Amino acid sequence: MMDKKYFGLTRRDVRSIAFQLAKLNNIPNPFSLLSESAGKDWLKRFLKRHEHVLSVRKPTGTSIARATGFCKHKVAEFFDILENLMDEKKFQANRIYNVDESGLCIVQSKCPHVISVKGKRQVGALTSAERGSLITVVLSMNTAGNFVPPMIIFPRKKGSEQLKKGAPPGTIFRFHPSGWIQSNLFTDWFNQFIDFTQPSENNPVLLILDGHYSHTRNLDVILKAREKHVTILCLPPKTTHKLQPLDKTVMSALKTYYSEEIRIFLRANQRAVTHFDISELFGRAYLKVQTGERAVKGFAVTGLYPVRRNVFTEDDYLAAEDNSEHKETEDEPVLREQIQNEETSPGSETLVLPEDIMKIPNLKKKQSNRGRKSGKAKIITSTPNKDELEASISISNNKKKEVKRNLANPCTTSSRQATSSKGHPSKRQKKLSISSSESSCTPSVHDSSDDENDISIQNTSGDASCIFCEGKFSEDVRGEVWVRCEICNNWAHAECGGVEKKDIYICDLCK
Structure with a gap:
């Protein structure tokens, strides 16, 4: 079940669960009390006994959005x-x-296994950059x-x-x-x-x-x-x-x-x-x-x-389902009774199973912070979809013209900012002030290494993500240039958006 939910157990997890099962069910064992886990030899024999159903595999990385979206x-x-x-x-x-x-x-994204000298600490492979x-x-x-x-x-x-x-x-x-x-x-x-x-x-x-x-x-x-x-x-x-x-x-x-x-x-x-x-x-x-x-x-x-x-x-849909209330399979009651009778001590009353030790987690669906509607399967060439897209493009074009007119006017709104009851601008008012001033008075190409106002704007709006590569601003260690769409206010790398000069930026989603 953990494997189907994309939480596959590692070797260390299995050894730790084996130790806790033996301890909680009063099963005599030679496991180490210091490390609180079964030994490597036990795991090796365990996998050999169940080699027809179990093997050590390298999993494929799957995002939470994909796991919960399917x-x-x-x-x-x-x-x-x-x-x-x-x-x-x-x-x-x-x-x-x-x-x-x-x-x-x-x-290259993948480096194949190579034959090297045994005992060598690190084996390298040449890459072009x-x-x-x-x-x-x-x-x-x-x-x-x-x-x-x-x-x-x-x-x-x-x-x-x-x-x-x-x-x-x-x-x-x-x-x-x-x-x-x-x-x-x-x-x-x-x-x-x-x-x-x-x-x-x-x-x-x-x-x-x-x-x-x-x-x-x-x-x-x-x-x-x-x-x-x-x-x-x-x-x-x-x-x-x-x-x-x-x-x-x-x-x-x-x-x-x-x-x-x-x-x-x-x-x-x-x-x-x-x-x-x-x-x-x-x-x-x-x-x-x-x-x-x-x-x-x-x-x-x-x-x-x-x-x-x-x-x-x-099984393909398990990761997206809510299993907060675990339902026993047909084999579990039989398994509990069999182990209770054969392997537990006579004084034991309740059998502890692995799911009692490590609860099966439930994935939480990621909520979009960009204000977009969730997509769905649809016929792109259908008449309703075409009419909806044409209406959306018309609205975006009108907003684009309005933004250009506003940017052509001098900045007059930044000096008239409301204050809090103590006479100082509140955090929300400061955020609105910066956003209003920036959107009407500064270019839309932002250099995170040179412009302090740009950094504060990005940080006040949360951890911004590029709409093209989904890279996060907090993970940007190269000092890349960021731009923000004047219509939808979404962020993007200038390189990803193809911005060549400091000018009004309208993303491809709003064009």
Whole structure:
């Protein structure tokens, strides 16, 4: 149960629980009273006795948002929409596509195990740099095993033909200072997707993607899709690790092969990897994962094709459920009676089980502090969604014009601040004063190392998070430049937002 709830027990946990079980149930044991845990030899024999069901595994990191976001009602709602679409438009097997983005770097993300001298304190592996800039790749595949030519986005203002050397055939290249996918860049990819798939009224296409703003709030893509008979279906938020075919079978393998190509390159060329080597290294790794088997399996294990809403078991939803009141399984009463009769001392009355020692925790869902509405599975190209987006864009444009008019006027509100009953401004009034003064009198590009007012504004609004990379302000140790959107007041790294000069900043979500 702890493993299913993403709280898997370590070796130390098991040894400690074994000691407490023996002590509380009055079971004779040779365990150490000093360390209050069972010995390593006991754990080794315990795992050997149960080797058919137990093994030591390295877990995959899963955020609390993903663990709690994958719940039964979200998945059921998504499959309801998918089944209705399949019944209504009768999509053929080779007309169902999935698209996703992933970040690559000049530094390999994974280092393989190596054979080294026994007893050596530390074993090192060469990397091309301490930290590298982000390169985004956009991949897409369908249920029949066909792949759309990828897109590579370099963190540069201008391109070069040398950057394209060795890329997979048909790859398109785009450039942006941040290296992140932007709405206009995704529009360029979608135009290539239309040319590749050639959808028509008699042969429509279904495109499944995640809820990134460049997908869901991209009016150009929505209008183009409606015109070209492409239906776009958005996955529920925080469920892509389970529902997205590319995440299940392609992305992880791609990064593994890509890291191996970097390692081979470093050994062969004896120099650091640069942006001019990325296309060739990515091309070699991409050709290894661009297989029909991976594509077909990705759609099958997620239940997207063939459509199977019961592909996930009850165990997959346990992390998102509230188990504050533990319910005994069918085997627990029998287990209690068996151990009570066979292993406990005659004077023992109540048997203590592991869950009595270590309670099964319940994950708390993370509450958004950005004022956004929670997303959900929906058809992006539907008329209600299009009308809602057009209305939202119209309101944002009006706010943008109003902000520009206010910034053009001289600052007059900062000098008229209310005070508290003692004659001094309260903390809330100070916060409002700083925010009002900053928003109407100072540029929207903030340097956390030079401007004291910017630091106070960021700290008074809590631990700000970048809307692109979700990096926290409190964890910023490089003195990066931060910017705040003049409309929604959300923060972002200037590098992530592609800000090139100190001017009014409007984020992509509000444009």
